[in-house]
Amino acid sequence: MPGKKTIKALDENKKIENLSPDIEDSTGEIITTNTGVKINDDHNSLKAGDRGPTLMEDFIFREKITHFDHERIPERVVHARGSGAHGVFRVYESMEKYTKAGFLTDPSRETPVFVRFSTVAGSRGSTDLARDVRGFATKFYTDEGIFDLVGNNMPVFFIQDALKFPDLVHAVKPEPHNEIPQAASAHDTFWDFISLMPESTHMVMWLMSDRAIPRSFRMMEGFGVHTFRLVNAANESHFVKFHWKPLLGVHSVAWDEAQKISGKDPDFHRRDLWEAIESGNFPEWELGVQIVPEADEHKFDFDLLDATKIIPEELVPVQRIGKMTLNRNPDNFFAETEQAAFHIGHVVPGIDFTNDPLLQGRLFSYTDTQLIRLGGPNFQEIPINRPINPVHNNQRDGYMRQTINRGRSSYSPNSLGGGDPAQAKAAEGGFTSYTEKISAVKIRERSRSFFDHFSQATLFYNSQSDPEKQHLIDAFRFELGKVETVAVRQRMVGILTQVDKDLATQVAHGLGLEVPEMPEKPINHSVPADADPERYEPFPPKAPVPDISAALSMANTVKNSIHTRKIALLAADGVDAASLTTVKNALEAAGAITEVVAPHLGSILAADNTSIPVVRSFLTAASVLYDAVYVAAGVSSVATLEADADAVHFLNEAYRHCKAIAAHTGALQVLEATYFFKKLPEDLSEESALMEGVIVGEDTAALSKTFISAIAQHRFWEREKPRRVPA
Ligand code: HDE
Numbered sequence: 001m002p003g004k005k006t007i008k009a010l011d012e013n014k015k016i017e018n019l020s021p022d023i024e025d026s027t028g029e030i031i032t033t034n035t036g037v038k039i040n041d042d043h044n045s046l047k048a049g050d051r052g053p054t055l056m057e058d059f060i061f062r063e064k065i066t067h068f069d070h071e072r073i074p075e076r077v078v079h080a081r082g083s084g085a086h087g088v089f090r091v092y093e094s095m096e097k098y099t100k101a102g103f104l105t106d107p108s109r110e111t112p113v114f115v116r117f118s119t120v121a122g123s124r125g126s127t128d129l130a131r132d133v134r135g136f137a138t139k140f141y142t143d144e145g146i147f148d149l150v151g152n153n154m155p156v157f158f159i160q161d162a163l164k165f166p167d168l169v170h171a172v173k174p175e176p177h178n179e180i181p182q183a184a185s186a187h188d189t190f191w192d193f194i195s196l197m198p199e200s201t202h203m204v205m206w207l208m209s210d211r212a213i214p215r216s217f218r219m220m221e222g223f224g225v226h227t228f229r230l231v232n233a234a235n236e237s238h239f240v241k242f243h244w245k246p247l248l249g250v251h252s253v254a255w256d257e258a259q260k261i262s263g264k265d266p267d268f269h270r271r272d273l274w275e276a277i278e279s280g281n282f283p284e285w286e287l288g289v290q291i292v293p294e295a296d297e298h299k300f301d302f303d304l305l306d307a308t309k310i311i312p313e314e315l316v317p318v319q320r321i322g323k324m325t326l327n328r329n330p331d332n333f334f335a336e337t338e339q340a341a342f343h344i345g346h347v348v349p350g351i352d353f354t355n356d357p358l359l360q361g362r363l364f365s366y367t368d369t370q371l372i373r374l375g376g377p378n379f380q381e382i383p384i385n386r387p388i389n390p391v392h393n394n395q396r397d398g399y400m401r402q403t404i405n406r407g408r409s410s411y412s413p414n415s416l417g418g419g420d421p422a423q424a425k426a427a428e429g430g431f432t433s434y435t436e437k438i439s440a441v442k443i444r445e446r447s448r449s450f451f452d453h454f455s456q457a458t459l460f461y462n463s464q465s466d467p468e469k470q471h472l473i474d475a476f477r478f479e480l481g482k483v484e485t486v487a488v489r490q491r492m493v494g495i496l497t498q499v500d501k502d503l504a505t506q507v508a509h510g511l512g513l514e515v516p517e518m519p520e521k522p523i524n525h526s527v528p529a530d531a532d533p534e535r536y537e538p539f540p541p542k543a544p545v546p547d548i549s550a551a552l553s554m555a556n557t558v559k560n561s562i563h564t565r566k567i568a569l570l571a572a573d574g575v576d577a578a579s580l581t582t583v584k585n586a587l588e589a590a591g592a593i594t595e596v597v598a599p600h601l602g603s604i605l606a607a608d609n610t611s612i613p614v615v616r617s618f619l620t621a622a623s624v625l626y627d628a629v630y631v632a633a634g635v636s637s638v639a640t641l642e643a644d645a646d647a648v649h650f651l652n653e654a655y656r657h658c659k660a661i662a663a664h665t666g667a668l669q670v671l672e673a674t675y676f677f678k679k680l681p682e683d684l685s686e687e688s689a690l691m692e693g694v695i696v697g698e699d700t701a702a703l704s705k706t707f708i709s710a711i712a713q714h715r716f717w718e719r720e721k722p723r724r725v726p727a
Contacts, residue, residue, distance in 0.1 A: 013088060014388045015112030015141045016328065022383040023331060033063055073338070074373050075124040078169055079135045081183070082118030083217070083270040084337035085277055087326035089113050089140060089287070095321055098238050098291060099230035101350030103142040104321070112141040113324060114384060116340050117217040117273070121172050122183025127262035128269035130183035131212045131255070131475070136222035136244060137342040138324070141388045144429055148346040149242055150366070153214065154206040155223035157307045160199050160450050162361015164526060167193065168200075186482035195491040197526060198453040198538045201499060202308050205460045208475035210252035210468060210554060215627075215714075216272045218283035218564070219251040226359040227304045229352040230291070231434050239297065239304055239354065241311055243288035243318050248564070249557040251714050253624075255475065257657045260624045268625070274329055279593075281564045282327045288318035301545060302456065303449040307358040309456055312549040336384045341370040349426075352434040357446075375399055392421035444528065452539040457499045459544035465555035467717030473503060477510035489513060498541055562711040563591035565627040568654075570647055570670070572599050574636030577606035579664040579700060583630050586704030592711070597621045599644055607634050618646035623654040628711045633666025641670045648673045653727035655694070658719045660710035662695040662703060671696065675725045692716065 118135035171193035222244030330336035376399035409417035424430030693716035697703035
């Protein structure tokens with residue numbers, strides 16, 4: 001029973017126990033003021049006469065309104081829109097060879113986690129389906145303190161030096177004069193900046209790919225992006241890149257679909273995560289690591305400290321070392337998800353930083369931002385942010401202090417407090433920074449090893465399947481097509497010539513632009529005023545090593561299950577109950593979620609007079625909210641659906657978005673009413689059906705089997721071109 005699992009998680013998770021003293025439940029209780037006085041009338045303010053003015057002395061009114069007036073806090077300056085969940089992490093085998101971090105060395109330990117997924121550019125109330133990077137921030141409440149892995153769903157970043165972050169964010173956010181557009185990078189200031197920053201090229205390839213429009217948070221990879229260090233008990237260090245690999249595979253929606261979901265259900269991802277957890281379908285990821293010995297630091301033709309580069313999995317494989325399961329929704333969005341304060345500087349003994357200049361800058365920014373967002377230095381005491389192990393130090397006071405520190409001494413060294421709290425030796429778990437040898441001059445410069453901005457962009461493009469390449473081209477055409485300044489479009493095409501000539505040509509063609517004959521040398525504007533421009537000239541693209549990396553294409557992800565896929569079952573009054581329920585049962589047995597969608601809510605009356613509950617009407621449902629669609633048989637049901645433009649549109653749109661479609665032979669008429677029907681092969685029951693993802697059959701057992709295999713394919717992208725459906 002899913003509910004039971006949630007309760008089990010509640011009993012066993014140390015963080016949930018840690019939160020419990022702060023959980024308030026009003027069930028069966030009397031309403032009170034904040035001072036605990038029982039309230040007799042919560043509907044009427046105190047007045048001089050029943051038609052008279054409100055009296056100043058009404059402390060109940062004043063308290064309620066004052067609190068309300070102060071309910072809002074600033075939204076996050078980036079990653080404002082997000083959703084969170086609790087869960088647990090467990091390592092498979094001890095990683096003590098590389099790290100002394102307890103949560104990575106003790107397979108018997110279940111470490112509580114809180115994860116927040118987010119978009120980056122949009123405001124708190126913006127759509128989930130914006131084309132954007134997704135944040136993937138994990139707080140591990142380990143026995144040795146909090147470790148935050150504050151990552152994204154893309155393994156690289158736009159910039160190499162944190163000093164450029166405010167510029168990047170100003171460029172992507174709505175334009176300052178009119179605050180347009182919301183949650184979108186398709187506008188002049190973003191592409192103006194990007195086209196002047198060749199170092200962004202690799203990242204914008206990811207951003208223009210389908211990774212930027214995920215099907216679900218549960219179907220996204222996560223990446224720590226920077227190279228970190230693992231440090232073992234002997235103080236030996238290895239470089240490490242962190243990965244999250246979703247067990248459901250990596251899947252995305254179509255861009256047209258994303259735009260429509262943004263209207264039909266802007267909470268699509270938030271709802272999907274919430275519902276999956278509520279129904280006991282707990283999302284799971286494996287933690288992966290790419291480990292590089294210190295001695296190999298300079299072995300690659302890119303710099304490990306450069307956050308615009310990946311380590312291709314062909315060069316260093318990803319070892320899957322543990323599993324995270326999200327098994328509990330928050331009780332209160334604001335208290336938990338909104339107040340969660342992640343910080344890349346929250347590390348535990350066994351994990352340390354590198355000199356990646358982006359990482360180094362983040363170490364400053366995350367505390368600073370919480371000070372303004374959460375209102376002062378005591379944000380670590382907010383229940384969601386406090387560790388599960390005790391905190392003892394000489395930090396004191398400040399706004400909203402919760403801790404009541406006993407004793408006279410709040411300094412060290414002291415004798416009045418017996419010298420406590422005392423320092424811990426490294427062997428007792430005291431954090432010691434890795435003793436990296438540094439011999440350097442103080443200089444405001446970037447290493448030349450950071451200057452190949454294009455090879456990995458090319459590697460990414462070369463590694464995509466044909467449909468993925470087409471989506472990239474379409475995305476560039478869309479985004480640059482929304483840019484009004486032609487010179488910016490042209491400059492961006494110039495940048496793309498450095499990645500792939502065909503990509504640049506196709507994008508230029510869509511924009512009605514000339515493709516520069518020879519790759520133009522992109523101007524790098526992140527150059528100091530009096531620097532030698534030669535020194536800052538981007539390197540010409542190298543041949544990427546390897547030339548293709550399979551892990552970069554979503555076409556190679558796991559496609560072996562329809563677990564938690566949402567399937568619409570179209571029906572109307574007079575449906576043949578057996579043709580509906582046999583397919584419904586088969587889909588549900590394979591782990592899918594089905595919803596009967598009909599012309600009206602309530603229930604429909606089947607031909608055999610049984611009553612079938614309807615989950616959504618065509619008014620409240622849309623094909624974009626489902627992964628696949630099935631049409632049941634039944635003479636009058638089929639006649640109704642065939643004549644219902646919403647039902648026919650539902651199918652056309654599902655076809656356009658390349659989804660699996662199935663119909664009972666008895667419902668063929670409904671398919672015949674669609675735009676795509678006449679283009680389909682004659683025989684849709686066997687192999688050709690699987691090629692096309694459109695299945696028609698009489699034997700519902702066989703039909704269900706083929707349908708399930710088709711849904712597991714996720715999408716039939718080959719259908720997209722030429723465009724056959726105007727939906
Ligand atoms: Fe962030 N980032 N970031 N970032 N970031 C924030 O911190 C910042 C970067 C990421 O769910 C802010 O609490 C700088 C890379 C996530 O609460 C802020 C730089 C990566 C989240 C901030 C970066 C991230 C944030 C805003 C350039 C992927 C949401 C609110 C050096 C590895 C965390 C906040 C959550 C949030 C600064 C770049 C991921 C302002 C200065 C690279 C997932 O502190």
